[in-house]
Amino acid sequence: YTTISLEPKASSDPVMKKTKTLVASISTLYRRTYPSTSPCNPLATIASIRSQTQLPRESLQHYSSAEALARRLRCSGRVFSSDSGAGKRVSGCWNCGEKAAFLFCESCRSIQPVDDSVDYFQIFGLEKKYEIEPGSLEGKYKDWQKKLHPDLVHNKSQKERDYAAEQSAKVTEACRTLTKRLSRAMYIMKLSGINVNEEETITDPTLLMEIMELREAISEADGSEALNQIQSQVQEKLKQWSDSFVEAFESQRFDEAVKCIQRMTYYERACEEIVKKL
Amino acid sequence: MMMMLRQTTRKACLGLRASPLGLGRRLYHENVIDHFENPRNVGSFNRNDPDVGTGLVGAPSCGDLMSLQIKVDDSGQIIDTRFKTFGCGSAIASSSVASEWIKGKTIEESLTIKNAEIAKHLRLPPVKLHCSMLAEDAIKSAVRDYKEKRAKANAAAEEETVEA
Numbered sequence: 152y153t154t155i156s157l158e159p160k161a162s163s164d165p166v167m168k169k170t171k172t173l174v175a176s177i178s179t180l181y182r183r184t185y186p187s188t189s190p191c192n193p194l195a196t197i198a199s200i201r202s203q204t205q206l207p208r209e210s211l212q213h214y215s216s217a218e219a220l221a222r223r224l225r226c227s228g229r230v231f232s233s234d235s236g237a238g239k240r241v242s243g244c245w246n247c248g249e250k251a252a253f254l255f256c257e258s259c260r261s262i263q264p265v266d267d268s269v270d271y272f273q274i275f276g277l278e279k280k281y282e283i284e285p286g287s288l289e290g291k292y293k294d295w296q297k298k299l300h301p302d303l304v305h306n307k308s309q310k311e312r313d314y315a316a317e318q319s320a321k322v323t324e325a326c327r328t329l330t331k332r333l334s335r336a337m338y339i340m341k342l343s344g345i346n347v348n349e350e351e352t353i354t355d356p357t358l359l360m361e362i363m364e365l366r367e368a369i370s371e372a373d374g375s376e377a378l379n380q381i382q383s384q385v386q387e388k389l390k391q392w393s394d395s396f397v398e399a400f401e402s403q404r405f406d407e408a409v410k411c412i413q414r415m416t417y418y419e420r421a422c423e424e425i426v427k428k429l
Numbered sequence: 430m431m432m433m434l435r436q437t438t439r440k441a442c443l444g445l446r447a448s449p450l451g452l453g454r455r456l457y458h459e460n461v462i463d464h465f466e467n468p469r470n471v472g473s474f475n476r477n478d479p480d481v482g483t484g485l486v487g488a489p490s491c492g493d494l495m496s497l498q499i500k501v502d503d504s505g506q507i508i509d510t511r512f513k514t515f516g517c518g519s520a521i522a523s524s525s526v527a528s529e530w531i532k533g534k535t536i537e538e539s540l541t542i543k544n545a546e547i548a549k550h551l552r553l554p555p556v557k558l559h560c561s562m563l564a565e566d567a568i569k570s571a572v573r574d575y576k577e578k579r580a581k582a583n584a585a586a587e588e589e590t591v592e593a
Contacts, residue, residue, distance in 0.1 A: 352486045352566040359485045362494055366515045413489035420492035420515075 254318055255298045261307075262299055262314045270342060271325035281339050281397050283329065292326045295319075332393050333415050336400075340412070345405050353413065362417045369424050382425045389418045457518060458552035464522035469529050472511045474498045479582060482536075482575025484567040488559055493520045497528060497567040501575055505535045512567075519557040523547050523564035536572045 244252035247259035254274070255262055272279045275291045297303075299322060301315045328334045340346075353359070365385070372378050396411035457465075473496070474481045484497040493516030500509040510528040514521045526547050531539040544561040547553075553561055 351489075352563055353489050354486055354566075354570055356485060359487050359494065362487070363485065363496060363513075363515075366494065416489055416492045417487070417494070424515075 254295070254322075262304065262311055262318055264314050265317045265321055271329055271338065274322060274325045275329065277329075279339070279342065281336060281400060283335070288326055288329055292322065295322045332389070333412070333419050336393070336396055336408075336412050336415065339400070340405070340408065343405075345409070358414065358417075362421070365421050366424065369421060369428065372428070375429055378425050378429055382422065385418050385421050385425070389415060389422075392418070460526075461518060461522040461551050461553075464525040464551075465518050468521065468525050470510050470512055470525065470532075473513060474500060474509075474511055479578065482571045482573075482578065484569070484571030484574060486563055486566045486570050488516070488520075488563050490559070491516070493517065493560070493563060495520060495524050495563050495567045497524060497564075497571045499531065499536075499539075499571045499575060501536060505537070507531050507534055507536060507539060517557070517560065519551065519553055519560040520563060522551055523553075523560045524567060526550060527564040527568055531568060536575065539568055540572060542568060 243250060244256040244259060244261065244263065246256060246261040249256050249258040252263050254269075270279070274295070275288055277283055277287060296319060299315055299318045301312060301319055304312050304315045307315075328338050365381075369378070369381060372381060392411050392414050396408055396415070399405070399407040399411055474483075476483050476498075478500075480501050482499045482501060484499075485495075486497075487494050494514065495516065496513045498511045499507045502508050510532050512524045512528040514524045527542065530542055530547075542565060544558070544565040547564055548558055548561040551561070
């Protein structure tokens, strides 16, 4: 029967090596003691072995990393290599074991379960930055839905239909988030670990007065001409602050970036108000 | 000024009645609807009046904007209030309630009003609690503005007496 061989790619890290040999030894140990059961879930095997055998103390500290590693290695009894965490997670397709199955496996055409570590930019094959080409989302979005949409998988297993529903929803959410400037800005801040949506009230008089006057002008505006004029002004401001955001974000001035986002939120609300009135 | 808010109120009101907030049973409490349909104290005072304090606060997460103005007499009692809020129904109701409650109180007493009380009165759901927080901050901001104005006025008056 097959053994799992772990090829440590570029891991000169001794801890990683130990972990991998540990997992390897545990798996082979498991196979020797229970040869009949199918070795599908190394996580379960490690858990059961933990309760039964007594492993040396030095390996105890590697448990959590071993479990994490095991979780990443969804084995289907085939030989595979582990990625030391550079970029996308490379795990085998649950159906055929094909290596590079990103959302969807090309070789057996089965939909993969949702991987939370994949971010929206990766789905569309874009770099993780704020500026994107306007048309780059649409085409890719349609491509993905042709492969992932739940309506296309009626004759497949329940599990795969569930995967389809989740993946399709995630792709839709990704497209929606990345299309609008403001949500894209907030998402990219979130990816960098900065939480924008704090519940603190702001009392900056200059900003608030400006927005107050803007909103009053909108409510007092009579007729679509005046409204359109205001709208173009607001769009200008949005563009201006969007550019400021990029600058602030790229120079890591995150407080300023947050302020830009706040302003953009207010301008977007004003735009919505205008659209409602039109 | 009243017209504008009435118009938006009427339009939004139909929306409130026709479609309940959220799924199924979640509706606006009658207090909220009351304040929304019959808003008290909408409008504004002249910012530059010496006995007027203006509180201007915003909630950046949802883009709400609240302005609360107080008119204070010489004994430190709030004799009149005006508010203007751009935001959701809960925000408007919160500021309306706040403007009503502080009328007749002294400025120190008005600072004791807590957002929890406003939220309880309006039965605000958790997602709307920040609206009541905004109202409390608006009161504090108005009082602070008034006190600063008085301090400046007193300082100027003292300078004049010294020079004279």
